Amino acid sequence: MRAEKESAILQAAEAVFADYGYKGATTGMIAELAGIPKANLHYYFPTKEALYRRVVEHIFNIWLDAANSFDESDDPVEALSAYISKKMDISRDHPMGSKVWANEILHRAPVIQDYLETTLRDWTASRIAVINRWIAEGRIAPVDPQYLLYMIWATTQHYADFNHQIDTLNGGEPLSDAQFDRAKQTVIGIILAGIGASPAIARKEAAE
């Protein structure tokens, strides 16, 4: 089947692009990982750039999927918890995709600039409106929504993009499921308390 073969190539491409960047990745490496000769890869994807575009589009769709979880509820605690949780899950399950995206932004988005200016901009503007309404309704503290969103993006994606650093600081081992869950709860806890959406976590009694 054509679709399956393409899918296998795309999967290999995502891994190689994530590890080596657009320029650093070679069609030969991708072909080898996909288990086919380079010439065959070029039969399915005429150019390296076309292949890369497909990889980036796939990643953007995953991002869109997560974005929807923002709207699961109109309650700030539920909505933000769901959104952060979903973004953390993506970082754990699709770290390579996140890395390709990060690479693309880092290099000034030569391929996906149009997505940034349309879909991402629209989504962001509408969610800023939602957050501003929550503030007006006194449901969260008056924080600048824009920078709150950046904080959520940065923090959640960090667990994918910088997973090598995290692993190194974890003794060279990836975070266990329990550790990752603790990270997720920490992130959600700090952000929700930070915007006054849920009561602050109680401090301990001073030790002495």
Add this chain to the structure above:
Amino acid sequence: MRAEKESAILQAAEAVFADYGYKGATTGMIAELAGIPKANLHYYFPTKEALYRRVVEHIFNIWLDAANSFDESDDPVEALSAYISKKMDISRDHPMGSKVWANEILHRAPVIQDYLETTLRDWTASRIAVINRWIAEGRIAPVDPQYLLYMIWATTQHYADFNHQIDTLNGGEPLSDAQFDRAKQTVIGIILAGIGASPAIARKEAAE
């Protein structure tokens, strides 16, 4: 002077590596930006990799400088405010350095793995101990220090690494000084409130 020439080359190299990644950057581009022929560049830095190492080392030293600001005070509010503020300033003043660093981690740190395993690991462990003491003393809420640090790193560096995305969402314009200051205050405010180090920001009265 040798030192000045090397410095000019390193500056050009940092810019080009930040924009194009290690592989994407060419010694020809770096030489052109530095205003010298490529052969001359190779007189000062025999290989591309040697040049890259020097760039990365420079960036790591800037990071170390910021790391020190963590110890300006033993008060959590002051220490974390100073540290976050300093990291935000670096993101604004040296975005290219941060990008080179991000690229390096993204690609599994082929060049600076030893720094991660020594200096960074030691620094992190000792600061985790400090934060744990604050928790034991009841000065901040019991959050996992490790994930708090990651959150600070991710959020502050985001303003350098993803500045292209931020600019795009800001109508294609870089954040103004006022906007950037607001971002910084938002980040500090959310994190400090999030860990119960300072009283939560008061919510507005509900509008109706």
Add this chain to the structure above:
DNA sequence: AATGATCTTGACCGTTTGGTCAAGGCTTCC
């Protein structure tokens, strides 16, 4: 079984890139 369409592949090509080299300046010190 024949025919045409689709897929597979080793060999090949032009371009780009990191790096070399030899010839020529420039500066310094006797």
Add this chain to the structure above:
DNA sequence: GGAAGCCTTGACCAAACGGTCAAGATCATT
């Protein structure tokens, strides 16, 4: 003024890379 060391540079090279191509293999349809 000349010798020695340092710096500069255009021309060049080998390797790697994206992409092509033509010849063959496989498959579907009748």
